[in-house]
Amino acid sequence: MKLFTQIAYISISFALSFATAHSFAEMTNNEEQTEVSEVLIPLSQDTIKQQATDPKRGMSMKAVEAKYGKAIKIHPTKGKPPITRWDYAEFSVYFESNFVIHTVHHNP
Template sequence: MTIKRALTGTLVTAMFLTLAPVSGTFAEELRVPVGSQADRGQQNVPRTGTTQASVRASWGQPASVEGPVGQPPISQWNYGNFVVYFENDRVIHSVLTPQR
């Protein structure tokens, strides 16, 4: 009977560890105070689907570039008041930098 309980306990523990989320492993959390958020519709930032060449032609050389990392390759270009995220050669998102 004790072997059966031990195996059941081990099985339950293994299932719990398999299903339990591992926090902080897959993503970073970014918090922007509500008063610091801006309406993207009122800002001049690159739109989704724009090529890297078009972004460079319209906004110039970025202050810094990070990546590419992962699969598909994601990179980010930092432009002081906004950041542009690319998947391969295309914009997937533009984010305003919080005003300090």
């Protein structure tokens, strides 16, 4: 009886393996293959120059004002943590507490 059980188990395992392999082979032949690629776009010289002259993350409000002058408009501080925006002619500077967290250039 034990031998019969082992043979039955092997037969069932073989049948399932064959069915799975056949199903997989059929599926891969019928499926559309997709290729993924990455496109790298180099930064323009203007962007590189802007990044070199932008207020840097971590600069204090005093340092930004000393380097770029008084902002055209200073928006009221909002939220917790306190976020403040200073607008200049070409860009806006976002501060968290008293330090730069981001600079955004205006579209021409």
